[in-house]
Amino acid sequence: MNSADLVAIWLTLKLALVVTVVLLLIGTPLAWWLARSRRWFRPVVEAVVALPLVLPPTVLGFYLLLLLGRSGPLAPLLSWLDLTLVFSFGGLVVGSVIFSLPFVVNPLKNAFQEIPAGQLEAAATLGAGFWDRFFTIVLPLARAGYLTALVMGFAHTLGEFGVVLMIGGNIPGETQVLSIALYDHVEQLDYARAHVLAAGVLVFSFVALTALYLSGRGRQLMRL
Amino acid sequence: MTALSGNLRLTRGMFALDAGLEVAETGITTVCGRSGAGKTTLLRCIAGLEPQVQGRLQAGEALWLDSARNFCLPPERRAVGLVSQDAHLFPHLDVSANLLYGQRRIRGRAARVQLDTVVATLQLADLLHRSVQGLSGGERRRVAIGRALLTSPRLLLLDEPVAALDGPGRREVLDGICAALDALAIPCLYVSHDLHEAARLAQQMLWMDAGRIVASGAAGEVLCDPRLPFAQAEDAAAVVEATVIEYHSRLFLSRLRFEGGELWAAVGDAPAGQKLRVQIAARDVSLATVRPQQTSVLNVIECEVVEITAVADSPAHALVRLSAGATGLLARVTWKSVAELQLAPGGRLWAMVKSVALLN
Numbered sequence: 001m002n003s004a005d006l007v008a009i010w011l012t013l014k015l016a017l018v019v020t021v022v023l024l025l026i027g028t029p030l031a032w033w034l035a036r037s038r039r040w041f042r043p044v045v046e047a048v049v050a051l052p053l054v055l056p057p058t059v060l061g062f063y064l065l066l067l068l069g070r071s072g073p074l075a076p077l078l079s080w081l082d083l084t085l086v087f088s089f090g091g092l093v094v095g096s097v098i099f100s101l102p103f104v105v106n107p108l109k110n111a112f113q114e115i116p117a118g119q120l121e122a123a124a125t126l127g128a129g130f131w132d133r134f135f136t137i138v139l140p141l142a143r144a145g146y147l148t149a150l151v152m153g154f155a156h157t158l159g160e161f162g163v164v165l166m167i168g169g170n171i172p173g174e175t176q177v178l179s180i181a182l183y184d185h186v187e188q189l190d191y192a193r194a195h196v197l198a199a200g201v202l203v204f205s206f207v208a209l210t211a212l213y214l215s216g217r218g219r220q221l222m223r224l
Numbered sequence: 225m226t227a228l229s230g231n232l233r234l235t236r237g238m239f240a241l242d243a244g245l246e247v248a249e250t251g252i253t254t255v256c257g258r259s260g261a262g263k264t265t266l267l268r269c270i271a272g273l274e275p276q277v278q279g280r281l282q283a284g285e286a287l288w289l290d291s292a293r294n295f296c297l298p299p300e301r302r303a304v305g306l307v308s309q310d311a312h313l314f315p316h317l318d319v320s321a322n323l324l325y326g327q328r329r330i331r332g333r334a335a336r337v338q339l340d341t342v343v344a345t346l347q348l349a350d351l352l353h354r355s356v357q358g359l360s361g362g363e364r365r366r367v368a369i370g371r372a373l374l375t376s377p378r379l380l381l382l383d384e385p386v387a388a389l390d391g392p393g394r395r396e397v398l399d400g401i402c403a404a405l406d407a408l409a410i411p412c413l414y415v416s417h418d419l420h421e422a423a424r425l426a427q428q429m430l431w432m433d434a435g436r437i438v439a440s441g442a443a444g445e446v447l448c449d450p451r452l453p454f455a456q457a458e459d460a461a462a463v464v465e466a467t468v469i470e471y472h473s474r475l476f477l478s479r480l481r482f483e484g485g486e487l488w489a490a491v492g493d494a495p496a497g498q499k500l501r502v503q504i505a506a507r508d509v510s511l512a513t514v515r516p517q518q519t520s521v522l523n524v525i526e527c528e529v530v531e532i533t534a535v536a537d538s539p540a541h542a543l544v545r546l547s548a549g550a551t552g553l554l555a556r557v558t559w560k561s562v563a564e565l566q567l568a569p570g571g572r573l574w575a576m577v578k579s580v581a582l583l584n
Contacts, residue, residue, distance in 0.1 A: 122312040122368075124299040125271050126375055127329030132300075136325075140316040 061166025111145020251427030305372030362393025484549025
């Protein structure tokens with residue numbers, strides 16, 4: 001494995017880690033709201049969250065490129081914040097977060113829905129405030145959902161291609177992630193280097209999913 | 225002094241709760257009514273679990289709700305213990321961690337209730353280190369009641385705590401509730417479907433109908449109110465608070481005194497001075513306008529007729545509400561007898577009580 005591949009692998013792991021952390025932070029309140037709200041527009045929000053499941057990643061990447069680009073509607077805000085999101089690591093994070101959102105939100109939503117409202121009401125009448133209830137009742141009871149969300153968010157971010165290519169391009173050390181490096185090798189008919197990367201991802205994904213199913217939490221995967 | 229007073233209004237679809245409420249500082253107040261009358265909703269409003277509720281609620285010094293000033297104390301800040309029909313024990317904690325969950329979160333008031341007392345009165349010693357998953361229905365309820373009591377609440381709310389329990393489980397839970405409330409002197413609102421259970425436990429009673437509290441007062445009075453289903457029921461009975469005067473071991477009978485007279489009853493060998501609660505069924509009471517002589521009936525009590533009303537399920541019968549001193553009694557007799565004896569409110573007569581049943 002040469003250093004360019006190592007850089008791509010390191011970048012991919014960093015991206016997956018950052019994206020997973022961001023997803024858990026955003027996904028928790030979003031999943032909580034989806035699990036508990038009875039507002040009429042909840043199905044609309046659910047559909048938006050689930051869109052990445054069915055959209056070709058290039059469609060998502062294309063619109064993100066337009067949205068975040070220099071002449072996009074968010075350009076004034078981004079330049080005021082001094083942020084460049086197109087063809088940068090930051091852009092990859094934004095794109096990946098949106099792309100992997102349902103893989104984190106749905107397991108969490110399912111886990112939250114399985115906690116009976118009565119449990120939380122009992123905790124409230126026993127003197128536990130909102131955050132107290134969250135940390136002492138919700139988190140322990142939703143542990144399986146968090147494990148699933150963590151594995152799925154991380155593994156799905158590792159494997160993405162279309163969104164990354166559209167919004168990040170192919171800049172080594174900045175936006176060239178593992179899947180794109182792999183694509184490069186195949187383009188150049190360098191199958192030996194392609195094998196190293198491809199087999200690595202295959203083995204990692206297989207091990208992660210096996211571990212998840214072994215822990216008995218895999219059933220939640222299919223309930224997206 | 226009341227443990228809780230106020231009024232609560234809540235509209236939800238076709239249902240409207242509109243309840244004026246006073247809960248006595250001591251003892252059990254049972255909340256009765258048909259299903260859908262709003263009993264559970266009333267408890268939820270008191271606990272603070274229905275934020276849309278309007279009205280005012282004062283618990284001793286503490287104000288819990290004043291919708292006129294847009295004030296509604298959240299449930300975690302109310303010194304109230306709620307045990308709902310499903311015990312809702314926390315599955316990831318064992319029994320002792322469940323019990324201590326609330327005690328660790330007491331804010332700004334003394335922990336009056338000690339774990340030892342709760343464990344002893346509710347008989348939880350053998351359960352402490354068990355997982356909540358393996359508990360029986362009765363055990364789950366007892367743990368839930370103990371968990372609520374350990375928050376040292378000003379008021380305990382129990383929503384049908386023995387519903388769906390079998391005989392022994394039911395008995396264990398009821399005994400535990402009585403022992404714990406006695407030991408801790410915590411007032412309790414107790415929702416019950418069961419007339420017998422309500423009569424056994426209640427010092428005070430409320431009757432709810434369509435979201436309103438239509439009757440409330442001392443258990444003896446409410447049970448004798450002919451407008452309420454208790455008195456209308458075929459097995460209607462008056463409840464009498466009595467004190468043992470003496471036990472005649474040769475007769476296996478006790479002489480009891482109540483406010484309004486004396487009773488002979490086979491209620492075991494309780495010692496003199498023991499307070500008992502006995503029940504006298506309306507159909508076991510016959511009436512006579514002259515003092516009956518030479519009768520096998522042991523208990524003949526002088527009474528005054530308070531009112532005479534119809535019985536919904538039997539056109540032949542009348543329900544005669546009587547007062548013996550401060551104690552209310554009921555007699556279920558035929559209209560024919562009412563006419564022949566020329567019974568009328570205010571009239572004095574003799575009630576012959578054929579049977580006295582011990583309630584606790």
